[in-house]
Amino acid sequence: MWSNENFILAPLEVKRARKRLFFSFLFIFSIFFSIFFQVLSFPLQEKNKLLLANQITxxxxxxxxxxxxxxxxxxxxxxxxxxxxxxxxxxxxxxxxxxxxxxxxxxxxxxxxxxxxxxxxxxxxxxxxxxxxxxxxxxxxxxxxxxxxxxxxxxxxxxxxxxxxxxxxxxxxxxxxxxxxxxxxxxxxxxxxLTIDTNIQYILETEIKKQIKFFEAKSAAGIVLNVTNGEILAISSYPTFDVNFFGEASSNQKFNRATFGNYDMGSTFKLINTAIAIDSGKVKLEEKFNTTKPLKFGRHRIDDFRYLDKPANVAEILVNSSNIGSALIAERIGPETQKHYFDLLELTKKPDLPLLEVSKPIFNSKWPRLTSITASYGYGIAVSPIQLASAISCIFNDGKFITPKLIKNKNEIIKKRVFSKKTSLTMRKLARAVVTHPDGSGKKANAYGYLVGGKTGTAEIISNSGGFKKNANLSSFIGAFPINAPKFLVLVLIEEPKPQFQKLKHNYTTGGQVAAPVVRKIIQKIAPILNVHPIVKNLPKIEQTLKLDILYDNSKVKNASL
Structure with a gap:
């Protein structure tokens, strides 16, 4: 039997139950609504995908x-x-x-x-x-x-x-x-x-990489340049990296040795020293200098790889790559005249290229006598490979300097006269002799029919602590072809190649042994792309016009510096 109290409490329980039911309903509904909204959003996301396809910032x-x-x-x-x-x-x-x-x-x-x-x-x-x-x-x-x-x-x-x-x-x-x-x-x-030709770029990089592997070398740089207009057709630095993974590349891989690396170039600078000597009139080609013994300038001693067995003329000094002879020639030129030509060749200023990674040359701005002497054979001034390439191009291009360029445009080509045409012709003959003469250090660069002319370089590498690294060379060759009417220049530098006696039966890591063969292979492969055909029919006749009688007498001197 229900009491009055039960009848009074019943409505209160009902109210509480209704309240609990109401809040439960709200909770369940909110969950359902959330799920429904997310499900509904799927087609909207697909629609957004189509809309976003047209919204490129x-x-x-x-x-x-x-x-x-x-x-x-x-x-x-x-x-x-x-x-x-x-x-x-x-x-x-x-x-x-x-x-x-x-x-x-x-x-x-x-x-x-x-x-x-x-x-x-x-x-x-x-x-x-x-x-x-x-x-x-x-x-x-x-x-x-x-x-x-x-x-x-x-x-x-x-x-x-x-x-x-x-x-x-x-x-x-x-x-x-x-x-x-x-x-x-x-x-x-x-x-x-860009002025770059990716076909030539591929050949340059591939051949350099092969030689790096063969000589177990540390690094390298290479350039192919059109000497008539300054256009850079290929430019390489090794080690390289995949640009798509730029962030994963090491600082060593990112370092651009071709434009940002500064090097004492060694004997390739002898081309510049000889051209200045001839063009300035300070020295005649047939003049002889005593290259049979070392030179001393204060506490500094200048040596050759091998001393020449008799005094040598200017042509013989270049072909035999004599440091001693080059230094004696520089003495005759004098620091002031030499610095003037270096300025004209833009070896003393930062190259004008559309790259962040371009270095300033390193040298004593006072240009004292000792700098003048050592610069004659490629020491005491550190420049980038692109600076060396543009300076040598000037010597071979009728003596006209053209600033190297990377952007293809129709801007007027500015040509600055540095050397006379006569000096340029003489230097081309000398450069050809470096490759063809029995005493020449660049014989391995001789690509048959393409009339290569150039110069080897073998420089000791300066260590970070000062002095030179032991058994560490910068081996290089720079050459143009066809040298009777130069159109293109190739430069290859290989840093710290290791001796390969088992493969070569000798331990030489000079420019003539390491870099010159690479330049030959590069020229043989890029010449057809550049529409330069090998000269066969008139080759002997052309070779004769490039010979200097002063180099081909009955007496010979032995190579001084490889």
């Missing part, structure tokens, strides 16, 4: 970089960035597992941390492919958002990596052409065209 548009033939070297391609709004993500840990399967390069720990973050926005992947976006859209993971962007692609990988440079994550140039031409690349959709 104008600030990210960047012009292409192409070679002289229009071959693509750098371009921007569409990509997607992936982010998450953690508060929208259901089951963060399970979602992280799903995403990890789709992007295995992202650790599970990283993805879990991002999806469980208290932040409103977290980045998952800066650059991703459309294929990956499709997979994520179809995975059922919620709270993931996508935005269209661009990424820089370098389709040729390692090729010309030091020249191209790279961009950062915001599309701003970091190095190379990408840095120096940043404004133009960002503001102009017209491609930036």
């Amino acid at each position: 104008n600030g990210l548009n960047r012009a292409n970089i192409v070679d002289r033939n229009g071959s693509l070297m750098a371009t921007s391609i569409p990509a997607w960035s992936i982010s998450a709004h953690p508060h929208e993500v259901l089951e963060p840990r399970q979602s992280a597992i799903t995403l990890h399967k789709l992007m295995p390069e992202k650790s599970l720990e990283f993805l879990t941390k991002q999806l469980e973050s208290n932040s409103k926005y977290v980045e998952i992947d800066r650059v991703s492919s459309p294929r990956r976006i499709d997979l994520i859209l179809n995975s059922g993971v919620t709270g993931i958002h996508f935005s269209k962007t661009q990424t820089r692609l370098y389709p040729k990988g390692n090729l010309a990596s030091h020249i191209l440079g790279n961009v950062n994550r915001d599309g701003i140039g970091l190095a190379g052409i990408e840095h120096e031409m940043d404004d133009k690349l960002k503001s102009n959709l017209n491609s930036v065209q």
